[in-house]
Amino acid sequence: MEKHYLxxxxxxxxxxxxxxxxxxxxxxxxxHLGYDRLAKAGIDLQFFVLFSGPPYTPEEQLTMTLGYIDxxxxxxxxxxxxxxxxxxxxxxxxxxxxxxxxxxxxxGDLLQGDIRLLRMMYRMGVRAMGLTWxxxxxxxxxxxxxxxxxxxxxxxxVVREMHRLGMVVDVAHLAPKGFWDVMEMxxxxxxxxHANARAIHDHRRNLTDEQLQAIFKTNxxxxxxxxxxxxxxxxxSIAALMRHIDHILSLGGENHLGFGSDFDGIETTxxxxxxxxxxxxxxxxxxxxxxDDVTRKICGGNFKRVLExxxxx
Numbered sequence: 001m002e003k004h005y006l007x008x009x010x011x012x013x014x015x016x017x018x019x020x021x022x023x024x025x026x027x028x029x030x031x032h033l034g035y036d037r038l039a040k041a042g043i044d045l046q047f048f049v050l051f052s053g054p055p056y057t058p059e060e061q062l063t064m065t066l067g068y069i070d071x072x073x074x075x076x077x078x079x080x081x082x083x084x085x086x087x088x089x090x091x092x093x094x095x096x097x098x099x100x101x102x103x104x105x106x107x108g109d110l111l112q113g114d115i116r117l118l119r120m121m122y123r124m125g126v127r128a129m130g131l132t133w134x135x136x137x138x139x140x141x142x143x144x145x146x147x148x149x150x151x152x153x154x155x156x157x158v159v160r161e162m163h164r165l166g167m168v169v170d171v172a173h174l175a176p177k178g179f180w181d182v183m184e185m186x187x188x189x190x191x192x193x194h195a196n197a198r199a200i201h202d203h204r205r206n207l208t209d210e211q212l213q214a215i216f217k218t219n220x221x222x223x224x225x226x227x228x229x230x231x232x233x234x235x236x237s238i239a240a241l242m243r244h245i246d247h248i249l250s251l252g253g254e255n256h257l258g259f260g261s262d263f264d265g266i267e268t269t270x271x272x273x274x275x276x277x278x279x280x281x282x283x284x285x286x287x288x289x290x291x292d293d294v295t296r297k298i299c300g301g302n303f304k305r306v307l308e309x310x311x312x313x
Contacts, residue, residue, distance in 0.1 A: 002292060006279070007045040007300035008033070009223035009258055010104070010172070010194040012265030014068045014076075015051045024076055032263035035080060037276035044099060044300060045090060045307075046081075047193065048072055050126070051106040051265070053133045062110040062117070069103065069124050076101055083125050087311040090304060102307075104128035104170065104193070109137040113154050115161055127311060128168035130193060131155065131178065134205075140178035143204045150177035156185065163187045166312040171215075172260075173205065183214045189306045190218045194225035194260035196244040203230050209251055216256045219309070221302045222248060223260025228268050236270045238285050245286065245298070254294055258303045 011033050016022060022029040027036035038046060050068045052061035077083055082093045084102040093100045103126045111117045121129075134144030139155035141148050151159065159182060162169050171179050172192045182190060192215060198206035207215075207222065215222055224244055228236035231244065248257050263269075263276060273282060287295040 003042060004283070004296045004299035005045075005301065005304060006041065006043045006283075007047075007258060007303040008041075008043050008261050008263070009047050009191065009221070009303055010049055010225065010260035010265075011046060011263045012049050012051055012106075013046075013263070014048055014071055016264040017071065018064075018068065025079060032269070032275040033261070038099065039080065041276040041279035043276070043279070044094065045084065045102060045303070046099065047102050047104045047128065047260075048076065049104050049106045049265070051133070052110070053107055054135050058109045058112045058137070061107075062112070065105065065110050065121075069126070072101065072103060073125065084127060084307070084311070085125055087308055087313050089311075090307065102127050104130065104168070106130045107133035107135075107137065107142075107173070108139045108158060109133075109135075111138060111158065113138040115154075115157055118158060118161055119165070122165050122167060126167070128170055128191075128193075129162065130170035130172050130174075131158070131182070132173050132175075134173055140181070141175040142173045143175050145175060148175040148177045151181040151185075156181070159185050166310055168306065168310055176211075179211060180214075183218070186218045188218070188310050189220035190215055191220050191303075191306060192222045192260075194223050194227070194262045196224055196230045196241075197247045200244050200247050201230065201232050205230055212248060212251055212253065216252060219256075219306070221256050221258045221306050222253065223258045223303075224248070225260045225262045226270055226273060227262050227266050228270060231270070237272050238270065238282050241270065241282070242285055242289065246289070249290070249294070255297060255302055255305075257298050258300070259298070
């Protein structure tokens with residue numbers, strides 16, 4: 001089996017580093033995706049998620065996020081990883097023999113209804129954003145809210161400005177009305193960085209067939225995730241995750257499927273994929289079922305296409 005360009009579209013490495021005081025460059029830190037494990041997995045591009053979320057106020061979340069961004073630039077990118085800021089950085093970093101890191105916000109609460117803060121995040125290197133976490137905010141409601149308002153007027157302004165800036169819009173966690181509002185506004189590929197198929201496991205964070213196909217129509221990507229609760233009842237395994245992959249592919253998802261582990265954002269992992277060093281097991285299962293061409297797309301080709309179509313020069 002050939003080595004494929006590998007992208008992980010969602011991991012909470014920075015959050016866990018800050019929360020537990022862990023060292024990204026210490027191979028014994030216990031991080032699911034510390035540098036050593038990320039390298040052993042062969043990950044060429046890692047999305048580094050900036051997550052704060054409730055119970056913190058939006059003002060507190062902004063302060064926390066600024067700290068995460070500093071840690072990314074001052075710690076993560078000191079050795080072996082360079083940021084992705086423009087379209088050509090993926091290829092440039094590969095030619096330099098270093099791995100790539102892309103900053104993504106999870107939940108736009110920190111914007112506090114001020115579009116200038118989105119532009120400031122962009123200037124500091126953020127290139128993607130999940131509009132909500134499970135709660136509601138100034139942009140829209142997440143799947144955990146009983147009320148589903150759809151996109152607010154500010155939320156619509158955020159989506160338009162993200163398209164203008166060249167930022168990736170992520171609809172993971174977004175409640176249905178907001179999801180469909182984004183689809184109506186989409187002028188570029190849309191991603192769901194970490195979500196599975198609701199037809200296989202009926203969890204509120206998973207996507208219906210109609211939602212999956214709507215993302216396909218934008219030429220976007222869905223990153224299947226390794227959160228056990230999103231995969232099945234009881235203990236989750238690669239075999240159980242493959243049922244989600246099979247289903248998404250059956251809907252026409254060959255060009256729209258990727259990986260979004262949520263490593264370091266989960267306490268319980270799959271029984272046979274406990275951390276990044278086990279990525280080869282999943283890739284082998286995909287390759288055995290679908291062959292090299294499809295595996296190449298799922299491993300990173302689809303995400304790479306989306307990034308190269310959205311990011312500015």
